[in-house]
Structure formats: C-alpha cells, structure tokens
Amino acid sequence: MGPKRIVCLTEEPTETLYALGEQDRIVGISGFTVRPTIARKEKPKVSAFTSAKIGEILKLQPDFVIGFSDIQADIAAELIRNGIEVWISNHRSVEGIFEYIRRLGALVGAGDRANAYADELRRGVDAIQAEAAKLPHRPKVYFEEWDSPQISGIRWVSELVQIAGGDDIYPERAVMPLARDRILADPSDVIGRAPDIIIGSWCGKKFRPEQVVARDGWNAIPAVRDGELHEIKSPIILQPGPAALTDGLEALKVIVRRWASRQD
Incomplete structure (x- = not known):
C-alpha cells in the first residue's frame, strides 16, 4: 500500500527506499544522488537541491514527492499548486534520522x-x-561545511563527531538549523578554540587543505601545526540519512582513532 510513484528530491529517501527494497516505487531522483550507485543508472534525475525540473516531474505523474528542509520550500509549493502531495522532512539530529527512516517506511507500508x-x-x-x-x-x-563564507557543522554532524569520540568546538552553532546562522563572522575565532582536528566537507566541491593552512593566523592552530586536516565527502556526511550513520560516522571514527593513537 502507500504511494506507488515517488519522486525523491534529495538522496536520503532514495537510499532509504532502496535499503527497504521499495526502489520500484521511485520514478525520479535528485541529480546529486550518489547512493546507491545503481539509482543513478536506472532512475531519471529531475532535481538539484535548490531547483527542480517541475515539468519533468509532472510528466512522471508522481503520487508523492519527498524533499528536505526549508531550502526546498519553493519547489514544494510549486508542486503542491500542481496538485501533487509533498512531504518535506526537516530533521536535523541523529535521532531525527532514525525517526525519518521509520516514518518513511510506514508511509510506504514497510x-x-x-x-x-x-x-x-x-x-x-x-x-x-x-x-x-x-x-x-x-x-x-x-x-x-563551506569555506566562503566559513560555515560550521550542522547538528547531526556535531552529534556524530561526539559519538565518534571528538568534541565539536561549535556545539552552540550546531543547533542552529539554518546555514546562515552558522556562518563564522570572525574566522579568527577558530584560532582561539584551538581544534586538534579540522574536517572539511565543502558541499559540492573538493576540500583544499592548503587554503585552510594559508588563512591568516591559522598556522597557530594545533590541527594545522600537526597536519590534522581531513576531508569527508559531503554525500556521506551532509545528507541526513543512512549514509551519515554508516560511512560518514565510520570516516569520523577513523580520523579520531588515528589522532588518539598518536597522543600516547
């Protein structure tokens, strides 16, 4: 039971539905989808993150469209005006990811x-x-999360850092759901907080540690001094779905364990 023709505007519903064996319901996906890899081969790509091919989506005759966050509000509104049922999830925590998976499963009868x-x-x-x-x-x-302007990590990332054995230097910013509220007005503040590890996950582009090292005064940061600058690819950590709880958390664990092993 449940919807039979689903368009997924982000990756996490696609990955979840495949994991549940419900991939036949999916008729369209986000162009940013990389998990699972087979989805890119067998499903038409009809959206980015902040934009979508509304006409192409309507041609697919979906009975349910799934998106994420306020950033996709305009896409959702346009689809709703065209008579499409839309679910925009807005979870921002590790517990929220677990609940998201359970709700999505219930919606499709799984x-x-x-x-x-x-x-x-x-x-x-x-x-x-x-x-x-x-x-x-x-x-x-x-x-x-981003280098220009510099944006610190969102809540589920901060929580995963904690789970992996580290302490986020900006826990007070992590609870801010909107990226604009996590912009560092004064990047030199990072120097004073003296992180042991810097992790870059610049959504949609390659992390450039040499650019971080070159920032004014950042050579005083322990992470820069000790060469502890690492990249975690955004698809496995900045999507609030199964990837973050598996490969994303595993990547954090490896980085933290290696650092810890060098402290004795």
Missing part, C-alpha cells in the same frame, strides 16, 4: 522493515560510541 533497519543502524552507532568512550583522549574538532 514499517516493520524500516523499524528493523533503523534498529540495525542504531546498533552500529551504539557500538562506535561504546568504543569511543574508552579513548584516553578526545580531540577538539572543527567541522567546516
């Missing part, structure tokens, strides 16, 4: 499978958190 999948993901997250609790040292971590 509630039991979604609950089992969410439980499986939680076991993986809990295992990493338990390992992290044994670390003798916890690094201070600066996570940067």
Whole structure:
C-alpha cells in the first residue's frame, strides 16, 4: 500500500527506499544522488537541491514527492499548486534520522522493515560510541561545511563527531538549523578554540587543505601545526540519512582513532 510513484528530491529517501527494497516505487531522483550507485543508472534525475525540473516531474505523474528542509520550500509549493502531495522532512539530529527512516517506511507500508533497519543502524552507532568512550583522549574538532563564507557543522554532524569520540568546538552553532546562522563572522575565532582536528566537507566541491593552512593566523592552530586536516565527502556526511550513520560516522571514527593513537 502507500504511494506507488515517488519522486525523491534529495538522496536520503532514495537510499532509504532502496535499503527497504521499495526502489520500484521511485520514478525520479535528485541529480546529486550518489547512493546507491545503481539509482543513478536506472532512475531519471529531475532535481538539484535548490531547483527542480517541475515539468519533468509532472510528466512522471508522481503520487508523492519527498524533499528536505526549508531550502526546498519553493519547489514544494510549486508542486503542491500542481496538485501533487509533498512531504518535506526537516530533521536535523541523529535521532531525527532514525525517526525519518521509520516514518518513511510506514508511509510506504514497510514499517516493520524500516523499524528493523533503523534498529540495525542504531546498533552500529551504539557500538562506535561504546568504543569511543574508552579513548584516553578526545580531540577538539572543527567541522567546516563551506569555506566562503566559513560555515560550521550542522547538528547531526556535531552529534556524530561526539559519538565518534571528538568534541565539536561549535556545539552552540550546531543547533542552529539554518546555514546562515552558522556562518563564522570572525574566522579568527577558530584560532582561539584551538581544534586538534579540522574536517572539511565543502558541499559540492573538493576540500583544499592548503587554503585552510594559508588563512591568516591559522598556522597557530594545533590541527594545522600537526597536519590534522581531513576531508569527508559531503554525500556521506551532509545528507541526513543512512549514509551519515554508516560511512560518514565510520570516516569520523577513523580520523579520531588515528589522532588518539598518536597522543600516547
């Protein structure tokens, strides 16, 4: 039961529906989708993140469109005006991701499978958190979503850093749901917070550590001094879906463990 022709405007519903074995319901996806790789081969790409091919979506005759966040509000409004049912999720936390998976599963009549999948993901997250609790040292971590202007990490990323064994230097900013509220008005503030690790995930473009090193005064930061500048690709950490809880968290774990191993 449930909707039979679904358009996914972001990656996380696509990845979730494939994981639940409900991929046949998907008739269109985001052009930024990279997980699972097969989706790019077999599903038409009809949207970016802030824009969509409304005409192409309507030709697909969807009975349900799934998007994410206020940034897609205009897309949603246009589709609604054309008589399409739209669900815009707006979760920003690790717990929100788990609940998102359960809700999406229930909407397509796969509630039991979604609950089992969410439980499986939680076991993986809990295992990493338990390992992290044994670390003798916890690094201070600066996570940067964008470089110009500099934007610190969103809430689920901050929480995953904590789960992996680090401490986000901007937890007070992480709770701000909108990117504009996480812009660093004074980038030199990072110097004073002295992160041990800097992680870049510049959404849609390659992280350039040499540009970070060249910032005025940043050579005094422990992470820069010690060469602890790392990239995590945005598709596995900045999508609030299964990828963040699996490959994204695993990447954070590896970075933190390597740092911790060098402290003794």
